[in-house]
Amino acid sequence: MKKSMIMLLAFFTVGLSSFTLLQSKEWVVPESAKKAKNPTDKTNKEDMATGKSLYSKYCQSCHGKEGYGDGPKAKELKGKVGDFSSSEFQSQTDGALFYKVTTGRDDMPAFDKKIPDAEDRWLIINYIRALKQ
């Protein structure tokens, strides 16, 4: 192989890996959204059941039953689906999670229109909290 060819390949590889890095860049949540207060009552059993059924309807296909990020659709997705059971994930505020679920990014859908009732989205956040290990 010619030297110029090798150089070209090297450039291509470096370019590709920085592209991949960019894809997994941190999802920045505005400070005000992080502080948003969860208006729901986490001790309400009926509400918890609603959160669970909404989760299995709208989220499970990608995030998996236990939130490990192993749903049937997960393999085709761009970006890190995350592991809802991890303490790193759980260290985010309710407000930050609500923001991500509401606005979406790339392959993570925005749920502001799919689940228009904000309370429903908060109930899903409550359910995600129960997936902590």
Ligand code: HEC
């Ligand atoms: C079509 C697949 C898909 C569905 C359905 C889906 N997500 Fe996601 N989700 C993703 C992907 C992909 C990411 C990573 C996005 C990124 O970082 O750019 C993500 C990221 C997230 C994150 C941020 C993870 C982190 O580490 O901070 C949260 C929270 C989340 N999803 C919650 C939900 C909830 C709640 C639902 C259901 C209402 C849902 N998702 C439905 C694909 C999906």
